[in-house]
Amino acid sequence: MLHSMGPNTMVITSSDLPSLLGSNNLILLGSQKIWHPDGCMVTESIHMNICKVDAFFIGTRDLFAVMLLAWINEHSNNLKEACDKTVGHAPCSQQTIKCVKAQPREEQKPSPAQLVLRMVQSKRDIKNPEIVVQATVL
Numbered sequence: 001m002l003h004s005m006g007p008n009t010m011v012i013t014s015s016d017l018p019s020l021l022g023s024n025n026l027i028l029l030g031s032q033k034i035w036h037p038d039g040c041m042v043t044e045s046i047h048m049n050i051c052k053v054d055a056f057f058i059g060t061r062d063l064f065a066v067m068l069l070a071w072i073n074e075h076s077n078n079l080k081e082a083c084d085k086t087v088g089h090a091p092c093s094q095q096t097i098k099c100v101k102a103q104p105r106e107e108q109k110p111s112p113a114q115l116v117l118r119m120v121q122s123k124r125d126i127k128n129p130e131i132v133v134q135a136t137v138l
Contacts, residue, residue: 003043008033009072009079013064025049028087030135032079046080046135050087055110057093059117067126080135088129092122 002010011030019025028048035041064086071082095118100110119126 003031003033011068011079011083013061019049021049024052026052028083028135030079030083032077034077044079045138046083047138048083048087048133048135050133053093055093055097055115057096057115057117058112059119060093063092063117063119063126067129080137083135084131084133085129087133088125088131092117092119092125095122095125 009030009032011028013026013028015027015029017027017029019027026049028046028050030046030048032044033041034044067086068082071085072079075081075085096115099118099121100114103114
C-alpha cells in the first residue's frame with residue numbers, strides 16, 4: 001500500500017509488532033521496488049530482529065536515517081545489504097557506553113548529555129560496519 005503512494009524504498013524501524021525472539025528484540029521491516037534492466041519490476045521485502053539495548057541514546061534515529069540513506073545509495077538494488085550495514089553501526093552505542101562508564105558521575109543513571117552517540121570515536125565502525133544482524137528476505 002505504501003509503495004502505491006510513491007516511495008520505491010521504505011523501512012519501518014519503530015514497530016509494536018511482537019518479535020518471535022521475545023520482548024528483548026525489535027522488528028525492522030523493509031520493502032523495495034527493484035527495476036531490472038529489461039524493465040521488469042519486483043518487490044523485495046525484508047525482516048530483521050534487532051536486540052534491544054537497555055539505554056536511550058541521543059542521536060540513534062538520526063544516525064540510522066543517515067546510514068540507511070548512505071547504504072541504500074551504495075547498494076541501490078539490495079535493501080537487505082543496506083539494512084545489514086545500517087544496523088552494523090551498533091558499535092557506536094557500545095563506544096558511547098564505554099565513554100559513559102569512564103566518566104565519573106554522582107548519579108546512578110547517566111545524564112542525557114552523556115548518552116549522545118560518540119560518532120567521531122566510532123568513525124571506523126560507521127565506515128566499515130561489522131554485520132552483527134542479518135535481514136531475512138521474505
